[in-house]
Amino acid sequence: MSILEQTFTTKHNTAPFSQIKNEDYLPAFERAMKEAKAEIQAIIDNKELATFENTIEAMTFSGMHLDRISSIFFNLHSAETSDELEKIAQEIAPKLSQFGNDITLNPDLFKRIKSVYDSKDQLKLNVEQTTLLENSYKSFVRNGALLNESQKEQLRAIDSELSVLKLKYGENIL
Numbered sequence: 001m002s003i004l005e006q007t008f009t010t011k012h013n014t015a016p017f018s019q020i021k022n023e024d025y026l027p028a029f030e031r032a033m034k035e036a037k038a039e040i041q042a043i044i045d046n047k048e049l050a051t052f053e054n055t056i057e058a059m060t061f062s063g064m065h066l067d068r069i070s071s072i073f074f075n076l077h078s079a080e081t082s083d084e085l086e087k088i089a090q091e092i093a094p095k096l097s098q099f100g101n102d103i104t105l106n107p108d109l110f111k112r113i114k115s116v117y118d119s120k121d122q123l124k125l126n127v128e129q130t131t132l133l134e135n136s137y138k139s140f141v142r143n144g145a146l147l148n149e150s151q152k153e154q155l156r157a158i159d160s161e162l163s164v165l166k167l168k169y170g171e172n173i174l
Contacts, residue, residue, distance in 0.1 A: 004028035004069050015072045022084045028069050029092050033099050036063035040103055043112065050112040052123060056133050059113070070096065081174065089167050097163035098156070104143035105152045113137055 002024035003016060010016050039062035046054055073092075077085050103109065116123075117137040125133065144155045 002028050004072065005031065005065075017072075017076065020072070022082075022088065025069070025073055025088050026092065029066070029073075029095070032063075032066035032069050033095065036066045036099070037102070039063065040106075040109065044106065044108045046112075050115040052116055052125060052129060052133060055112045055116050056129075056136050059109075059136065060132065066099075078170070086167070086171060090164065093163040093167055094160045097159045101144075101152075101156050101159055104140050104145060105147075105156070107145075110140050110145040113140055 002021070003019045004024050005028055008014065008016060040059070043055060043058050043062070048054055073085075073088070077089050113136055117133060120130065120133055123129075144152055147155060
């Protein structure tokens with residue numbers, strides 16, 4: 001297990017960059033994506049009626065480990081890149097794009113989100129919960145949840161290509 005998959009023991013739980021090796025990133029990303037997929041799948045497989053807690057809140061807290069690894073890697077990649085980090089970024093960016101699309105284009109997950117969104121007037125949500133619900137719903141819609149299957153496949157191809165082009169653009173800027 002790499003340092004990326006452990007609880008940091010540094011002051012304020014900051015990333016111990018000096019202890020992270022480049023070869024730690026890809027396996028950590030792979031395991032974190034697998035973990036996040038399982039968390040999302042648990043939301044989809046939940047047989048209970050979709051609620052704010054078991055759908056929106058659960059979705060918000062899913063993938064936190066992947067978010068942490070992504071933040072560490074891409075901050076380092078932006079601040080102190082190298083040929084090796086560029087290679088890792090080129091490999092992981094399309095995978096992260098596909099992972100994101102697998103979530104936002106998942107019809108079963110969106111069905112649960114839409115169910116909660118459609119019943120928001122009957123729910124006793126506070127301002128923060130209402131904002132989270134509305135933002136979650138809008139995010140899925142804006143990222144293609146209402147597209148037909150053909151359009152979703154086209155969006156996936158565009159997003160995959162765009163993920164690599166963004167990195168190349170950043171390299172050119174450097």
